[in-house]
Amino acid sequence: MELKIAGHVVRVPLMPNLAVLDSDRPAVGVVAPDPDRGFPDGADAAAGPGFTYHHFWDSGTRLTLTGERAGEYRVRLAPDVHAWVASDRVRVLPPGTPPARGRVGTVRLTPRAEAVDVRIEVDRRLPYRVDPRGRALDITIYGGTADTRWLMSGGLDRHVVGARWSQPADGRWVLTLDLAQPHWGHAARWDPNGDLVVRVRRPPPVDRRRPLRGLVVAVDAGHPPGGAVGPTGLGEAEVNLAVARRLARLLERADAQVILTRTDDRALDLHERARIAEAAGAHLFVSLHQNAFPDGVDPFVESGTSTFYFHPHSQALARAFQAELLHELRLRDLGVGRTSLAVLRPLTWMPAALTETMYMMVPQQEAALRDPEVQERIARAHLRALERFLRQRAAGRDAP
Numbered sequence: 001m002e003l004k005i006a007g008h009v010v011r012v013p014l015m016p017n018l019a020v021l022d023s024d025r026p027a028v029g030v031v032a033p034d035p036d037r038g039f040p041d042g043a044d045a046a047a048g049p050g051f052t053y054h055h056f057w058d059s060g061t062r063l064t065l066t067g068e069r070a071g072e073y074r075v076r077l078a079p080d081v082h083a084w085v086a087s088d089r090v091r092v093l094p095p096g097t098p099p100a101r102g103r104v105g106t107v108r109l110t111p112r113a114e115a116v117d118v119r120i121e122v123d124r125r126l127p128y129r130v131d132p133r134g135r136a137l138d139i140t141i142y143g144g145t146a147d148t149r150w151l152m153s154g155g156l157d158r159h160v161v162g163a164r165w166s167q168p169a170d171g172r173w174v175l176t177l178d179l180a181q182p183h184w185g186h187a188a189r190w191d192p193n194g195d196l197v198v199r200v201r202r203p204p205p206v207d208r209r210r211p212l213r214g215l216v217v218a219v220d221a222g223h224p225p226g227g228a229v230g231p232t233g234l235g236e237a238e239v240n241l242a243v244a245r246r247l248a249r250l251l252e253r254a255d256a257q258v259i260l261t262r263t264d265d266r267a268l269d270l271h272e273r274a275r276i277a278e279a280a281g282a283h284l285f286v287s288l289h290q291n292a293f294p295d296g297v298d299p300f301v302e303s304g305t306s307t308f309y310f311h312p313h314s315q316a317l318a319r320a321f322q323a324e325l326l327h328e329l330r331l332r333d334l335g336v337g338r339t340s341l342a343v344l345r346p347l348t349w350m351p352a353a354l355t356e357t358m359y360m361m362v363p364q365q366e367a368a369l370r371d372p373e374v375q376e377r378i379a380r381a382h383l384r385a386l387e388r389f390l391r392q393r394a395a396g397r398d399a400p
């Protein structure tokens with residue numbers, strides 16, 4: 001494929017079909033708005049071409065484009081860090097546009113009731129990442145060059161107990177925050193004045209005897225659209241909603257406030273499910289699913305229970321679901337996996353997990369999923385998992 005953007009193209013045999021742009025004068029692009037998506041508005045990107053998503057860039061983010069292959073641009077984040085994004089999500093800017101680099105100036109930490117706002121002065125929208133690491137949070141701005149000084153209001157905070165910036169490499173500016181407790185959640189956005197604002201959420205207060213009291217829990221009944229179908233025609237979406245309703249009743253009895261992302265059988269987009277949870281201020285999110293198999297896999301050999309998460313601060317919650325589901329149902333342990341699922345990717349504001357309790361395609365499991373008593377047991381296991389996770393956090397423990 002010949003690449004004609006910006007008018008300067010050379011071909012170098014680095015990768016089959018890779019068109020490489022002039023590295024001395026790389027093209028500059030900007031992430032285009034996505035009116036169909038809305039939450040969050042931006043583009044997913046991967047560490048390799050066609051790989052699972054690893055980055056998210058808000059619309060309006062400037063990108064340095066160094067190659068194109070099979071409908072994706074290669075983006076240079078730092079001299080040794082690249083990412084790939086669908087080329088139809090990027091608008092190429094005219095030649096002569098300043099490169100995707102910028103000055104990172106003042107950083108301000110402002111304690112608020114629910115979160116600590118970290119406001120970072122950047123002179124244009126650059127790609128960034130927020131990476132939780134246990135009791136620390138790294139905010140990386142690619143293409144950022146330090147001209148940083150501090151202005152902290154209110155002194156040290158009881159949750160964000162330390163903060164320092166560094167420039168570990170050319171084009172990589174990093175702010176590291178030390179947290180008093182394991183990370184609960186964050187939300188990042190570009191302020192209209194141009195600053196990057198990362199809200200670091202305070203862990204909610206937890207009463208160890210009634211750990212769910214006062215918390216908002218988002219319960220997402222997976223599908224439609226789509227969903228597995230059992231051998232006699234039972235639909236996954238129907239089972240998931242039945243379990244979600246039972247879980248909602250149990251949570252309300254435990255004094256939690258429940259948000260069901262859907263209450264009928266109308267199709268609901270994955271990003272919309274995440275948006276509902278965030279807009280409701282949910283402290284916890286769980287998406288309920290039952291599994292299916294690709295063709296050619298023997299369901300009698302491979303079936304079991306699995307749980308997924310994406311952002312690292314959700315791992316302990318996923319482990320709690322897996323442990324309680326295994327304890328309750330005694331199915332095979334297929335493990336806890338980190339995977340890039342569309343419903344979990346946007347959820348940074350709270351711990352979030354997706355459970356695959358049973359396999360719709362196994363006749364005995366399909367029959368069990370139809371049984372109201374089994375549905376209630378699945379719901380109870382989810383309730384106990386949420387309580388287990390909250391008690392761990394209340395005890396100051398990072399993992400089960």
Ligand SMILES: [Zn+2]
Nearest residue numbers: 222227289290
């Ligand atoms: Zn499903």
